[in-house]
Amino acid sequence: MGIFERYAPFVQDYIYRNRWENLRAIQVASANAIFNTDDNVLLSASTASGKTEAAFFPIITLFAENPPTSVGCLYIGPLKALINDQFMRLTDLCDQAGIPVWHWHGDVAQTHKSRLMKRPSGILQITPESLEALLLHKHAAIPKLFGDLRFVVIDEIHSLLRGDRGGQTLCLIERLGRLAGVNPRRIGLSATIGEPARTGELLSSGTGRRTIIPKIDAKGVKWRLSMEHFYMKEEDSESEAADIDALPVLEEKTDTAPANADPGLGYIFEHTAGKKCLVFSNSREECEAVTSTLRQYCELRNEPDRFLIHHGNLSSSYRETAEEVMKDDAQCMTTVTTSTLELGIDIGRLERAFQIDAPWTVSSFLQRMGRTGRRELPPEMWFVMREDEPDARALLPATIPWKLLQGIAIVQLYMEERWVEPPRLDRLPYSLLYHQTMATLASTGEMAPRNLAEKVLSLSYFHRVSQDDYKVLLKHLLKHEHLQKTEQGGLIIGLNGEKIINSYKFYGVFKENEEYTVRCETQELGTIVSPPPIGEKIAIAGHVWTVLDVDHKRHLVYCEQVKGKIPAYFGLCAGDLHTRIVQRMRGVLQEDRSYPYLMKNAVKRLETARIAARNGGMDVNPLVNLGGNMWCLTPWIGTYPFITLERILRLKCAESLGLRNLDTARPFYMQFNMDADEEGFFEILRAELAKDIEPLELIYPNELPLFHKYDEYLPPELVCKGFAHGVLDVEEVRNTVARWG
Template sequence: MNVFERYAPFIRNYIYESGWQILRGVQNAAGDVIFSTDENLLLTASTASGKTEAAFFPILTLLEENPSKSVGVLYIAPLKALINDQFERLSRICEEADINVTRWHGDTTQTGKRKLLRKPSGILQITPESLESLMINKHMEIVSLFHDLRFIVIDEIHSLLRGDRGLQTFCLIERLCKAAGCDPRRVGLSATIGNPKAAGDFLACGSKRKTLIPEFDRGKEKWRLSMEHFFNTAPQAGEDKEDSISEPIGYKAPTGANPGLAYIFEHTKGRKCLIFTNSREECEAVCQNLLQYCEFNHEPDRFLIHHGNLSASYRESAEDEMRDDESLVSICATATLELGIDIGRLERAFQIDAPFTVSGFLQRLGRTGRRGEPAQMWFVMREDHPEPRAIMPEMIPWYLIQGIALVQLYIEERFVEPPRLERLPFSLLYHQTMSTLASNGEMSAGELASKVLTLSAFTRISQDDFRKLLLHLIETDHINRTEGGGLIVGITGERVVNSYKFYAVFMENVEYSVRSESQELGTVVKPPAIGGKVAIAGRVWVVEEVDHKKRAIYVSLIKGNIPAYFGDVPGDIHTHVLEKMKEILCTNATYMYLMNNAKVRLDQARACFDMAKLKDRVLIHLGGNMWALFPWLGSYAFLALERFLKIHCAKELGLKGLSPVRPYFIQFSMSVGEKEFYKIVCKKACEDIDPLSLVYEKEVPMFEKYDEFVPDELVKKGFAYGVLDIEGMKKRVREWEKFL
């Protein structure tokens, strides 16, 4: 069909005014599905390809032709900043048609929310957490708000495919549709989907429709990649080469300066860049160091910071500065700027060390390359010099090899991590049980089970396990029985449900607000004593007062450099990434994007790997009774192997001092030789392994936010059957039979 001619006149006018010459493939494909079918749509296309417009142009056309009697489109996004960005874009598009756009999250004012409640219409933009709040606190308004809901658009859907937050989102969608009596179509948007079929099935969960995934000409992706390696102190791997890029360049460096950050400082000058780190602590440390470079060289500050613990005003001011085409600042960021926020014409992104996933790499790369320019990323891989007597595993530059693997997996195979659908989400089950009870008021156990267990997220949860959960919650006062036998939220449960933190299912630390005079800087974990120092917003502050009741810290700005702490950030690395890392170490393949130091360091690693003969084995002798095992398994299969060796094999192997460096290698001492190791381990892996046997005695492995309120028995079961990749581990161990 001619999609352009099918668009509403106000959409065609917007296209003319924007100077578009033709529709892109993604826009024609989306228009065909939305106009010609009644099915769900999964739209996968590269960053800045026009996915948002591709979905909304036909949706808004249908909405203008037949206005809804309630909110017509529910737009769900994982980040408030993404909602703010899309709010401006959608408001401009909808202005001529007088279609209302409302954003609803923790940083927005009540004015727009009250207006929507009085007269529901148009588009509502919301985060999963604010939708949870809406379902609980405005339960009586759900029918009037959504009874004629036509579409649910889920942006950056890939970010919701591998954890409780995504399952929560789809629980809320199903609950909302049942409560409002509506049957909207679903549209998922993403630049990085690894298994479109699985993602499409996930999108359709609880829906009566199938998901269509249109094919179209995506054009050629153009990237500019570079990857350089730095030891944290001299000399560098390629320093003896004439073309070494680590030679002195035109600026002064503070004493003890980190060569990798010096490289970033030099190559961000006069440019607008993003500098990605893998944790908030690292983000703060990098920003502090780069600001010290500015001071040392008598330059104006040109580095800003952006992460989830900063106040909204700090984050938004950084975003606004980046949107200014005249500004040449750079932002040190975490995943908060990984998703599709338009922050202007960025020349390049830097990535410090390797990200955990191919998806993360692609999203970060996609922040650049907008407005017709190729996407550009510079990797900066860092490590300490190995100690003079370091043993073989410590001689490998793991981040460098991991970074190459992530890039090559996408270039060669278009691999991106698939959804994680095999979990037993007992923490989320608690959360949705309490949320449903808080929303609906008194219910019988049967009614509660019929509303909760029928949600698609809980298809693997048995009625018996749900009964155990309810009995435990009654015993612990999270739920009370009424005289009539009904169930209501108990006093202890109310304290949990009534907190604003209940709306989120991702793990949070107890945080203290950091304030300087009237300005809120952000939040930190574990406040220091008065007179101590805290690092936030890229600077160092001295603590003048701590108010534990209000969880507030009052600070003053000082000079200095200290580490920050916001809580642990675990990685989730797929097995295929580790397999690719081994392949890279086994071959002599060259990679055009490697700079001189990185090339030399890769050659050194390959020589070390070859000398250890690891191409043809996975176990090496380190001397005496010490051994190192290289299983090439992802995070959850590696964790299963670690426990399998300790619990099922330790006695026969004489295993002691097992020390993992997850997910790369395991060191241990044992009393048997190499052949005997393979014989014992392979034999044990062929036996039936009860997943619960891999939980240590007296251990209650709490991985998720609400595990503490779940019976220990179910926490152990969820970990054993839903977190540990036992089949992946057993498959790998059985491959070792060839070494016998």
């Protein structure tokens, strides 16, 4: 029997209604694995390749043949918006078969959740945070809800692989399975996975199953790609519409930005006119500033506002409005966004995406590029690189366009090698260990210390945590009243612990700033960090507002809209750049060739950078003299090994080198003064690296490196150990320095 014939009749009807002429390779491979094995499955294929259908066609076919007596499939998605989008798609797919589809997150009505609790069935879509809340507050109902759970589908699994949120998701699945007495098969979906075999191992951890990873030979897709460069203070900039991948000019200019506009944003303003686009920025601050500026250009030209905004600090009403408008192909609007529209939300016939500066990862680039290229259009992205023009007297490192090099390196790594960042699985997740300890105890009630340790440490994600470390943690939590010992010797949540777990923020493990909700009359605009005094202005939702009142007790800011333009602030997140990207940046400086997607300004800027690097020796020498006793070190390594090298120089070599005034631009270069010469620098550094350096030696005196959300509640020795052994990378620094001439 062929795969199509194996599908349930209502699935076949769905395929006919949508006029599919054949099944895609990913759908055939997935169906074979789900129908014919009991293994876990990892599906990796490009965006819009049909992964969702590939997973759910066989699942709902099996459900139609043998309906589950509880929720049969748990779908875990990283974003509310993605769940809302997939809820509509799955409801349409499952409606004819009478398979219920439920969704559960903070914006879902309580009546919908209550109906699920009364009649658990079908497919439940949920975020990791809402699943944590469910296990915490509906602990006794878990066996009824999930007693016949057969599948867990983890969408956009790559987004969960580089931090505590992915670890939390795996812990939640294991805890749920134990409570409900089930061992569901796991199906991971992603368009961008580096080292699939390692991801497959992580997906299967604790299940006793292997993971099938179908190899799909994807057909070649031609990208429409351009990259242009602008100086932000440039008075006049001529740049025609993008000649992408050496194709003919796509269009004539249809619009012009106002006089004296920021050249890069003026370029975006011109080439979004009459089109439906996304503009990606790398921070919420930049997202707000760009939206405000583009709307200002509309006002200056007496045009209707054609720009929307979407990021994580906005209220759900603002985000959902942008999503609905973008789904309407009749409206030619442009949304400025962060990573919140990077993942698999279907926003219809998107014509092109813009990227301001370079994203931090190849994975992010591919996801953002994948927002376009649907409904028979080729994927299309325009990079817009902006920088202040270097002063004529600027030192060498300041003359290098690092973001332009980063953008080229990211594109080239994928085009040349199909390289994507691998998962980070070698951390010591003490912050998550605290969280899961508190969550486990809060949901189950009093437990003996031995039983608690057994229950938590047996979660597969904590395989690197020792019994001794866990004893240190429990003693610390008892001392600080996060835990309390009963007369019978059991452990319960203590007074200070109650304050933590009773907050809705406890459900998540990603670090947050203390946020204030911003309101204008009855309208909720979003959230900000550290509100300014009354009378000052703030930027949010793409507009400027004057603060009328601040309620610090309830964390509310009341404001009214005014005209103007100011910067926004939500709390910055530094990027984690992989060594492979930084090394490829060096290759870009060393090469003589151009790249077909570079536009006129970018070609010129790259050439001046290559000349400057070669004249200064930066292209071949990691250490160059900037004059006198000032030096510049460009180690060409990623963010974490860069931090490690910086600490080795400060703590191990500074005195011998006579090193002072060390200033860094992570992860690109360090500037410093030193008394040693070039030969002495390498000799002293290599001598230190030849020693057996314990990473804990690289913690600064009195330093407490709080990186993760719950680090502040950990004993200091575990905070330092987690940072030293999970972030610092002495071995990569050692290998890098060994390669230097």
